[in-house]
Amino acid sequence: MEAFRKNEGTLGKKGVARLGASCALVVGLGGLGGFVANGLVRLGLKRLHLVDCDVYEESNLNRQLFSSQMTLGKKKTAIVKKELSLVNPRAEIVTHDLRIEDMTPEDFPKEVDIIIDAVDNIATKLHLERFAEQVERPLLHGAIGGWYGQVGIVSPGKGLLREIYGKKEAGIEKEMENPTFTPAVVGNLMVAEYAKFITGNENVLLDRILYIDLEEQSYHILFGKDQNP
Amino acid sequence: MITVKLYAYLREEHGKSVEIPFEEGMKVQDIVERLNLPKERLSLIVAGDKDGMAAKMMDVPLQEDMVVHIFPPVAGG
Numbered sequence A: 001m002e003a004f005r006k007n008e009g010t011l012g013k014k015g016v017a018r019l020g021a022s023c024a025l026v027v028g029l030g031g032l033g034g035f036v037a038n039g040l041v042r043l044g045l046k047r048l049h050l051v052d053c054d055v056y057e058e059s060n061l062n063r064q065l066f067s068s069q070m071t072l073g074k075k076k077t078a079i080v081k082k083e084l085s086l087v088n089p090r091a092e093i094v095t096h097d098l099r100i101e102d103m104t105p106e107d108f109p110k111e112v113d114i115i116i117d118a119v120d121n122i123a124t125k126l127h128l129e130r131f132a133e134q135v136e137r138p139l140l141h142g143a144i145g146g147w148y149g150q151v152g153i154v155s156p157g158k159g160l161l162r163e164i165y166g167k168k169e170a171g172i173e174k175e176m177e178n179p180t181f182t183p184a185v186v187g188n189l190m191v192a193e194y195a196k197f198i199t200g201n202e203n204v205l206l207d208r209i210l211y212i213d214l215e216e217q218s219y220h221i222l223f224g225k226d227q228n229p
Numbered sequence B: 001m002i003t004v005k006l007y008a009y010l011r012e013e014h015g016k017s018v019e020i021p022f023e024e025g026m027k028v029q030d031i032v033e034r035l036n037l038p039k040e041r042l043s044l045i046v047a048g049d050k051d052g053m054a055a056k057m058m059d060v061p062l063q064e065d066m067v068v069h070i071f072p073p074v075a076g077g
Helices: A002-020 A031-043 A076-087 A120-134 A161-165 A181-199 B010-013 B028-034
Strands: A023-027 A047-053 A093-094 A113-118 A139-145 A148-154 A209-213 A218-222 B002-006 B017-020 B044-047 B050-053 B067-071
Touching: A002 A031, A002 A181, A023 A031, A031 A047, A031 A076, A031 A139, A031 A181, A047 A076, A076 A093, A093 A113, A113 A181, A120 A139, A120 A161, A120 A218, A139 A161, A139 A181, A148 A161, A148 A181, A181 A209, A218 B044, A218 B050, B002 B010
Parallel strands: A023 A047, A023 A113, A047 A093, A113 A139, B002 B067
Antiparallel strands: A139 A148, A148 A209, A209 A218, B002 B017, B044 B050, B044 B067
């Protein structure tokens, strides 16, 4: 398709074809989720499942891609589907207006290659990690707060998020909140990891975590070595 | 000297970077205690070429001139 031809130079014809057969479940359509959904459709994925039960609010306008004066008060799933269908009418976008806690493993669409964590709190992230283990899918995790973010893909059973978050109730986002730029940067890093995962690129952040500080532009990849500290 | 790089709210008391004189036998835990960092609010630590969950990094031995990064949890979306 001409629409995705410009991805071929980087991802190859085979890669673009693989992406064109791929399917993702994005959970959370806030700061991260909007950019992730946008990126996946522009990568040319086949089918996108969106999970969120919120409507756009004025406080979203600083950072959430599809929030505008026109969309305030409207369901995020419906707006993201409408906007991205204009980008690629062939992308099949399926909306789930519910909390992920209300999706059972039986409800899970089996065609999904990878589940995407774009939710905004630790309890839901931990639930999502358990859910991904139950349905035996990898979890592409993203998180943001202030100048900071982290990205990585968790294999089923690794329990990386349980270890990272432990019994913590919240992260730095509680104090620093979320500025305009961090969701866009981290959301699009998640899109890059999706592309690498689907196309079989060996550099994918599988069971590794990239920790990002946009203030000092410092980037650390953790768990990159076979080591037990 | 050990250079300790701190991030987000961990900077409130000590700033972005602190230098601590190296002592033989020093571990990550000694730094955390010396700086009085709240253990329950630490997420990930990089110490030289080792990295991992903060809780599992406490016994990692330090060496002269090592740089230690201490990250708090981030969980927004």
